[in-house]
Structures are given as C-alpha cells and as structure tokens.
Amino acid sequence: MQRRLIDYLVIFSKGIAMGAADAVPGVSGGTIAFISGIYEELVTTISNINLSLLKTLFKTGPMAFWKRLNGNFLIALLLGMMVSFVSFMRLAKYLLENHPILIWSFFFGLIVASIYFVGKEIKNWNHYMVMAFVIGAVAAFYVSKLPSSATIESPWFLFFAGAIAICAMILPGISGSFILIILGAYKTLSDALHDFKIKEILIFITGAGIGIISFSHILKWLFKHYRNTTLALLTGFIFGSLNKVWPWKKTLTWHTNSEGLKLPLLQESVSPFLYEGHNQLLYALLLMFIGFLTIFILEKLDPKKT
Secondary structure, three states, X not given: OOOOHHHHHHHHHHHHHHHHHHHOOOOOHHHHHHHOOOHHHHHHHHHOOOHHHHHHXXXXXXXHHHHHHXXXXXXXXXXXXXXXXXHHHHHHHHHHHHOHHHHHHHHHHHHXXXXXXXXXXXXOOOHHHHHHHHHHHHHHHHHHOOOOXXXXXXXXXXXXXXXXXXXXXXXXXXXXXXXXXXXXXXXXXXXXXXXXXXXXXXXXXXXXXXXXXXXXXXXXXXXXXXXXXXXHHHHHHHHHOHHHHOOOEEEEEEEEOOOOOEEEEEEEEOOOOOXXXXXXXXXXXXXXXXXXXXXXXXXXXXXXXX
C-alpha cells in the first residue's frame, strides 16, 4: 500500500487516540483502531512478525524486510501510542481521581457510538451472530464486575500481566489498563513509567511483545475464516464493557494501598438520580455527546471511506 506523509501523520494521530484510550482503565485502544479503519491491518501486521520475516532480512536485505513488516505503518502507530500512553496516563489518573463522572461520561458516549460502527460491519446477522454477540457481552460484563486486586510487584507476574493486558488492548471492549487493575499490576507499571524504572518497563514490554504476537495469529485466523462471527463477538465485548464506563458508581468496599490511600475495591453502577453527591448530569450528557461525535470523526478518517 503506497502512502504519503500525510497518511502516516493520520496513522500517528490514530495511535495517539489508541494510547489515550488504553491509558484509561475501561476503554480499549482496539475499539479506536477498529472504528478508525486500521484494526485488521494492525492485526495482520503483528501476526506477520515471525521467523520467516527474519529470513527475509538475511536473504533479501533490510528494504524488503521493512516492506514486508509494514514498518512505516507500525512505527507511526506505535510512536503515537507511546507518546500518548505515557503522557495521558498521568492526566487520566488525575481525572479519574478528581473528575470521574466527566471522564467516564465522555468514554461512555464514545463506546455507545462504537457499538453501532462495529456492528454495522457485520454483513449478515443470524442466530449464530446473535449468540456470539451475547457471549461477548456476557463475558465483558462479567470481567467489568471483577474487583480490583492488591498491587503485586513480582517480575514474573509483571511479565504475565503484560502478556495478558496487551491482548485486551487490541481487543475492542475491555481495556488493557482495566485488566492490569484486576491483576494488581496497574500501579506497579504506572510507578515504573513515572520513575523510569527501566528493568520493570522492559519486563512488561517483553511479556506484552510475546503476548501480542501470539494472540494476533489467533485474531487473524478468526477474521479470515469467521469474520462475521468474530465481529459479532467483538461488538458484544464492547456492549458488555459499558457497565465499566458507566459514570455513576456506588462504592461497596474499599481498600488501603501501600501509601495509606483509601481506594475503591468493588463498585456497582447506579442511576444518576441515586448517586450520592453531585451527579453533574448536564455536563455528563454534554460529554457523552462529544464522545459520541468523536467516533464519527475517527470513522471519517478511515482511508477506505475517503
């Protein structure tokens, strides 16, 4: 695929959007990738990283290797994701602690729009598609109800968490950050990025690299042989994840972290009219609408539609 510089700048911007989404525990960068039209190219590109790719490097040289790797696409996207994820993680932490209703409202609107755009890619709805949708929705809803775990700092566990979380990051629906919270690795990674702990960062990246290359092969096979069913399953994932990003929550249990801070351990969604405190309903609805429009803008950036 022949691309111009402007095309790579657009891909970079999509990477920024993906990184920002993945930094929020509840929103998947995979959803952004799907809506913006790069999801299948991303999965195919990652799945092509194998031993035969290395043979290309030694047999036909670096230019052929880079072209087969789809290197320009991958670098543009990863740079956007890295810049956004590292910088937005701090902002996301501040917003989640100080303005949770507002940030969740924005992402709730974003995900509602995502359900429509992913679902409309399914060419033929039948009872198999409905079953896949229901399975995806139930699975994501169940995961969204899981309580957070205490922070675990073991290197091997951080490696394992990276491998699991990266799979969630490329799946539309539940985010990798939320999986890190459930596993108890979110704060460990956040502190490592904040304090530039190279050892911990490299362990996580290694686990993530192995996890994403392995999982991308499964996704590529599913898209090739069961495209509509896979899309229905992914649409269900996104629908089921709405519970996680519902703006109004009631905290059922709390836990105290190593720094003595009291943090929510288990929450449930409640009506804005039953929310204890200022529900910020008008601002929340406005941000839901903005999030909804954001998906329409990203969808317009899909090169297949331009």
